[in-house]
Structures are given as structure tokens and as C-alpha cells.
Amino acid sequence: MTGLERIEAVFRRCRAEGRAAFMPYHAMGYPDRQKTLQIIRTLSEIGADLFEIGIPHSDPLADGPTIQTATYTALMQGTTVKDCLAMVRELRAMGVAQPFCAMSYYNPIFAYGVERFVEDAAAAGVDGLIVPDLPPEEAGELEAACRQAGLATIYLLAPTSTEERIRYVASHCTGFIYLVSVTGITGARSELPPDLAEFVARVRRHTDLPLAVGFGIANGAQAAAVARIAEGVIVGSALVKAAGGEDGLARVAALGRELAHGAHHPRANGAS
Amino acid sequence: MTSLPVTQSKVNYTAWPDEAGHFGPYGGKFVPETLMPALDELEEVYLKAKHDKEFQAELDHLLRTFVGRPTPLTYARRLTEYFGGPRIYIKREDLAHTGAHKINNALGQALLMKRKMQKTRIVAETGAGQHGVATATAAAMLGIECVVYMGTVDMARQEPNVYRMRLLGAEVRGVDSGSKTLKDAINEAIRDWVTNVRNTHYLLGSALGPHPYPTIVRDFQSVIGREALRQMLDPETGPGRLPDAIVACVGGGSNAIGVFHPFLEYEHVRLIGVEAGGRGIEGGEHAARFADPKLGRLGVLQGTKSYVLQDEDGQIALTHSISAGLDYASVGPEHAWLRDLGRTEYTYATDDEALEGVRLLSRLEGIIPALESAHAVAHLVKLAPQMSKDEIILVNLSGRGDKDLGTIMKELGAL
Ligand SMILES: Cc1ncc(COP(=O)(O)O)c(C=O)c1O
Numbered sequence A: 001m002t003g004l005e006r007i008e009a010v011f012r013r014c015r016a017e018g019r020a021a022f023m024p025y026h027a028m029g030y031p032d033r034q035k036t037l038q039i040i041r042t043l044s045e046i047g048a049d050l051f052e053i054g055i056p057h058s059d060p061l062a063d064g065p066t067i068q069t070a071t072y073t074a075l076m077q078g079t080t081v082k083d084c085l086a087m088v089r090e091l092r093a094m095g096v097a098q099p100f101c102a103m104s105y106y107n108p109i110f111a112y113g114v115e116r117f118v119e120d121a122a123a124a125g126v127d128g129l130i131v132p133d134l135p136p137e138e139a140g141e142l143e144a145a146c147r148q149a150g151l152a153t154i155y156l157l158a159p160t161s162t163e164e165r166i167r168y169v170a171s172h173c174t175g176f177i178y179l180v181s182v183t184g185i186t187g188a189r190s191e192l193p194p195d196l197a198e199f200v201a202r203v204r205r206h207t208d209l210p211l212a213v214g215f216g217i218a219n220g221a222q223a224a225a226v227a228r229i230a231e232g233v234i235v236g237s238a239l240v241k242a243a244g245g246e247d248g249l250a251r252v253a254a255l256g257r258e259l260a261h262g263a264h265h266p267r268a269n270g271a272s
Numbered sequence B: 001m002t003s004l005p006v007t008q009s010k011v012n013y014t015a016w017p018d019e020a021g022h023f024g025p026y027g028g029k030f031v032p033e034t035l036m037p038a039l040d041e042l043e044e045v046y047l048k049a050k051h052d053k054e055f056q057a058e059l060d061h062l063l064r065t066f067v068g069r070p071t072p073l074t075y076a077r078r079l080t081e082y083f084g085g086p087r088i089y090i091k092r093e094d095l096a097h098t099g100a101h102k103i104n105n106a107l108g109q110a111l112l113m114k115r116k117m118q119k120t121r122i123v124a125e126t127g128a129g130q131h132g133v134a135t136a137t138a139a140a141m142l143g144i145e146c147v148v149y150m151g152t153v154d155m156a157r158q159e160p161n162v163y164r165m166r167l168l169g170a171e172v173r174g175v176d177s178g179s180k181t182l183k184d185a186i187n188e189a190i191r192d193w194v195t196n197v198r199n200t201h202y203l204l205g206s207a208l209g210p211h212p213y214p215t216i217v218r219d220f221q222s223v224i225g226r227e228a229l230r231q232m233l234d235p236e237t238g239p240g241r242l243p244d245a246i247v248a249c250v251g252g253g254s255n256a257i258g259v260f261h262p263f264l265e266y267e268h269v270r271l272i273g274v275e276a277g278g279r280g281i282e283g284g285e286h287a288a289r290f291a292d293p294k295l296g297r298l299g300v301l302q303g304t305k306s307y308v309l310q311d312e313d314g315q316i317a318l319t320h321s322i323s324a325g326l327d328y329a330s331v332g333p334e335h336a337w338l339r340d341l342g343r344t345e346y347t348y349a350t351d352d353e354a355l356e357g358v359r360l361l362s363r364l365e366g367i368i369p370a371l372e373s374a375h376a377v378a379h380l381v382k383l384a385p386q387m388s389k390d391e392i393i394l395v396n397l398s399g400r401g402d403k404d405l406g407t408i409m410k411e412l413g414a415l
Helices: A003-016 A033-045 A065-076 A081-093 A106-112 A114-124 A140-149 A163-172 A196-204 A220-227 A237-243 A248-264 B033-050 B053-067 B077-083 B102-116 B130-142 B152-157 B159-167 B182-196 B213-233 B254-263 B333-340 B351-365 B371-386 B402-412
Strands: A021-027 A051-054 A100-103 A128-130 A152-154 A177-180 A211-214 A232-235 B073-075 B087-092 B121-126 B145-151 B171-175 B200-202 B245-249 B270-278 B296-301 B304-309 B344-350 B392-397
Touching (some): A003 A021, A003 A152, A021 A033, A021 A065, A021 A237, A021 A248, A033 A051, A033 A237, A033 A248, A051 A065, A051 A081, A065 A237, A081 A100, A081 A106, A081 A114, A106 B296, A114 A140, A128 A140, A140 A152, A163 A196, A163 B033, A177 A196, A196 A211, A220 A232, A220 A248, A232 A237, A232 A248, A237 A248, B033 B053, B033 B102, B033 B182, B033 B213, B073 B213, B077 B087, B077 B351, B077 B371, B087 B213, B102 B121, B102 B130, B102 B254, B121 B130, B121 B182, B130 B145, B130 B159, B145 B182, B152 B159, B152 B171, B159 B171, B159 B402, B171 B182, B182 B200, B213 B254, B213 B333, B213 B392, B245 B254, B245 B371, B254 B270, B270 B351, B270 B371, B304 B333, B344 B351, B344 B371, B351 B371, B351 B402, B371 B402
Parallel strands (some): A021 A051, A021 A232, A100 A128, A128 A152, A177 A211, B087 B392, B121 B145, B121 B200, B145 B171, B245 B270, B245 B392, B270 B344
Antiparallel strands (some): B073 B087, B296 B304
16 A cells, blocks of 8 residues: 555545544654654554654744744754654554654755655655645655655645635645644644634635644644544644653643544534 | 947846746745745735836835935045055945945835735844844834844844844844844744734845745845946946956845846856855855855755755754854855856855955945955955956945944954
8 A cells, every 4th residue: 555545544434433533743853762752652552543743854934932942852862854764664663553744844855865755755654745845836856756656745725825726736735635724833822713614615615635734723622623624633732842841751642632532523522 | 328338148147037936946935835825926016016117216216315326336446556456346335224235125125015015014034133224224214013033143243233123113033043043033034924924024135035035135136236337337437347347245145146137148247256154164164055065055945945054964054154144054046046057156255354354445445344245355355366457346345334343343352
């Protein structure tokens, strides 16, 4: 099975089970290498359906303070692109079976060599790529390599995207589409934006692909609210924040359970 | 009016960027999706304004009555005698309002926003503080809310400019991430823009960033080259002919592209950009993107593809320059392309050479240059001896040195 097919299978299963996919993000190498492996394994055992694994970059211009700090910490400990792929291999060897979408800014991939990166990532066990500063206009080489290797190419859409861009970007996505919930950068927020349902509906008019919503989701109730309107619930900053500090692993596990429950039981939590 | 010389250029150097914003393999748009519609809008609005006579007339009027353009062309008699070689002329951007060329672009973009866009707020980054001051100035004059991001290292070394911005009514926000210099200020300005894009224009200060910024900034700065071309050719204001070489410092590349651009078609005029050599190339403590084959490679930083100082893993290198305005890891994409085409050439001056440039120009010409501009002056020490007495060099003096007195005093000590 190709990476893309593995991702498609996850969304098919979720649909059959009447739930959304829980899609945690983790910044690779944070708080350190060992804990990264533990965190992802723990999340894989308590309901994660697909992982976004963040490759650290020195200039994360779409990220808020939480992920900036986490990726900076990872870099300071010497985490390289190669290390991130090695961690993926190790996680596969540990039995973590969920699809992995590598999330990286473009320059580390470009410096590695686009084709070589895609080949090495696929060989390590990566299933799809998300590159937030690479719009489809500039992604010809990456898309060709991903097609060759069977990896999904996932682009982002934002509330500011016009109808024309929604059509254009959607036509370049495979696997799912990443909907940025807010006009802004990553970071946990106390409220979901009021126009989220409308935004999701606007995208849905142009595509049959599964839609995953991310940016700002921080608790189970929000996860359930997103699960009622979308196929995937992406959580980054809230989990990364929980991962720092002494009892990081326990806190990630507790929050992960709450989020998974929300994503998997959209009608619970007093929903109509 | 003097008529322009006929060109023999075989290449149309003004054919770039292409529709997608590429200068050959450089440039483009590498930004989060949230910003793509804003870039499309900016391009559309800018193209309209470019051909809008009313807009251009208003900008022209403000450049004359507010900025003080045209800036003079000065014959550097004593500097010429000192080297004993080619005649040296100086284009005086230090005499533009706020003390540097940055106002040309800041005013152009601020006016564009005010007249043509449904936005009410400006964010900008600044390194030396000159772009921040210019933006705060244009914003004050046009009545626009203005927030400037500045690395805390730069705030310390360009303190007078921080106060000037605040006096002008801008909010200055210190940036404490990464190297705490220009690159980090740009990251933070972009984050603000991503968050507030519906009502905010990002007023980028150099010929950098995603398309259409490199083109917009170049066009607004080309007023330098257009004036210099006229002033050089007119025997009343200059030597009555084209220069043989033009020298400008290159941070992001806006003053250099501004003075170079109108001369591109005159192929015999050498166009020389001077990067920051910092403490020398070997140790890696510099901002010379073209001069260090180990660290300076093709890459993507902050929206554009160009030469980028980076490590093997694609992480952006920390740069060093005595001048905050040249202390940046990438360079405008059009410079990279013109260099590939063989039309422009690049060299560097170290911190020490730049300080010597400050001394020379101050004592011989009565002009205290900005540390950035002093890099261009410093290159004369190498260039002038290679040229003959009947040749002419034009130096673009991008700014004045008042803002740098703290740094210069620390470095040069008691005089
Ligand atoms: C006086 C002066 N010259 C030059 C520069 C470098 O910028 P650019 O290369 O865009 O002209 C700066 C930037 O702050 C500056 O203040």
C-alpha cells in the first residue's frame, strides 16, 4: 500500500464508524528524542488516527510561540532532518502503525534535495507531506516526487482563500485538505472562530476530499465541535505545550484521551 | 533636457520577473496560504497604480515637496584626489528626508495602501531602524496606524532610531527570537500580517520577500537611478556622461537595485554590489551571501528563493555585520539573477574596512555615511586604483551616519 492509500484508508474507516480522525501534531525532538518517541507511541495507543510530525526549522514563520519554542529547543539539541526520519523508522519498528504526515517548512527539504527527501521519507515510513510555506504554484518538483513515491501532498486552505484558490488548491491535494481554522498562526485558543462551519461548507462545495481542521483546537469540546463538521481534528500547540515540563508524558496522555474522545464522539459532550 | 545615450544591450534586463514573480530560478511566492490572496491583491492594485497618472503625480509631488527629491549628485573632489584615479561622484540619498533611501519605498507603499486598498494599518520590520523610521514617517504624514518590529540586538545598536519611531507615533515591538536581528523581525512582522491580513498591509523594506514585493520595492527605489542617470548626463549637474562603474551596498538589495536598474541597458557601465564581509568570510561571521560558497547556497527564506546563508540542514545561519541594515541571511532575487546573467557583480567589505570608509568620507568630504553605505565607500579603496583618471565612478550613498554614532564611537574610540 502506498502512503496515500494508507491515509485514504484511515478516513474511510472513520467515515464508516461515524467519527472524525484525531490527528495530533508533535514537534520532533521536543522535549528530547526519547520523549518524542514515548509521546507518539502513547498517543498511538489512545486513539490517534494519523500523526503530523513536525521537522524543526530555524524560521517557523507560520508558528506561534509554543511551537516556535518547541522546534527551537529541538534544533538546539541538534535535531536534523535525518534524525527526524530516523525517529520515524524507530517508531515503525516500535509498532506505531498510523500514517505519518511530515510537516516541514520548505528550506530544509530543499536543502536536503527534494527528490532525495521524498524517497528517504517514504522509505522511513512517511505517508504524506505538508509544507506550509509552499503553495502549489511552487511545488511542481515536490508533487512529481510524491506522486512517484506514492506520498500524499496536503496543502492548506485558510479563511482568506477565495473560491478560485479553494478550487485550485483542492485540485492539487491528495489524501485530505488541511483547513486552517483561523486567520493567523498556530497556537491554542480558547474559542473556535464563529465562522468555522461556514468556511468548512465553502470548501466542501468544491471538493470530495476529507477536510481536516487545525490551528487553535485545545480541548475535547472543541474537538467534538470540529468533528461534527469535518473529517479530521488536528491538534498541535495544546499537546506540545502539555509535553513540556516534568510530567509531560502524563499530561499529553490525559489531554490526548480527551481530544480523541471528542473527535471520536462528535455527538457526545452535550452536542445536539 | 539631455537626451539618453543609445543602448547596445542585447538582453532586455527589464523582462523579469515573469508572471509568477520569478527572476530566472529565483523569486516566486513561498508563503502560507493565508497570505496568498493578499499578495494577489497587492499585485493587482500595484499594477493599476503603476499606470495611474493621478497616483504617480501625487507620489511625485510628495517626493519633491516632502522627501526633498531630487537628491543631489556631489562631485567628491578630495576623495578623487586622495585616490589619484577616476573621478568619483556621490548620489546623496543621505539627504533624503529621514536620512536614507528607505523613504522612497516606504512612502510609495504607504500611499498605495492609503489610496488603493481597503486597509487601515501598516506593519513593518526594521534592521538599522531606517526603514522603520521611514515607514513611521510616511504613516504619520498620511495618518495611518503603524507597528514596527525590530530585533532587540538592533534596538540596542540603533537606539536613536527607536526613539525617533516612537516620537513619530509608531509602536515599536522588540523581537527576542533567533538572532534578534532583521531576519527575526521579518518573521514576527509576517506573523502579525498573517493574523491581521484583512486590515493590515505589510510594508516590506527591501527588494526581498514574496512576489510582488521585490518588483514593487525596486520600482519605488528606481527613482534613485533615474535621477542619477539624468544628473550624470547633464553637464550642469554631473560629468556630462555615463559613469564607468556604479557601487552600492547590498543588504536586501533595495538601494542597489534602485540605482542599478535604470543603468542595466548600458552594458559598459559596471554595476558592483558590496555585501557585508563582517569579521571575514572564513569564520562565517558575515552576511556575504555571494562570497561564501560554504554557507551561501540557493534556498528559500521569508517568501523568496535566492542565495541564503544556511547550514547543511537548511537551517538559516546566524549572520554578523557591524551594520544592522546589511545583517541579513538572504539577498533580493533580482540580484541573484542579474549576477547569473553576468550583468552585475558582487564583492564585500569587512567591518574594519567599512569603518575606514566612514573615516575617509567624513574627513575628506564632510559627509558622515551610514555604516551600511560605508561598505560601498570602502570598496573604492580597491576599485579606484584599478581604474584610470579619465574614468568615472558613481557611489550610491544610501544613508547618513547619525544613527550609527554610538557604534562608531565604540569602535573608533577617542579621536
Ligand atoms: C542606510 C542604509 N543603507 C542600506 C541598507 C540596506 O538595505 P538595502 O540593501 O535594501 O538597500 C539599509 C537598511 O537598513 C540602510 O539603512
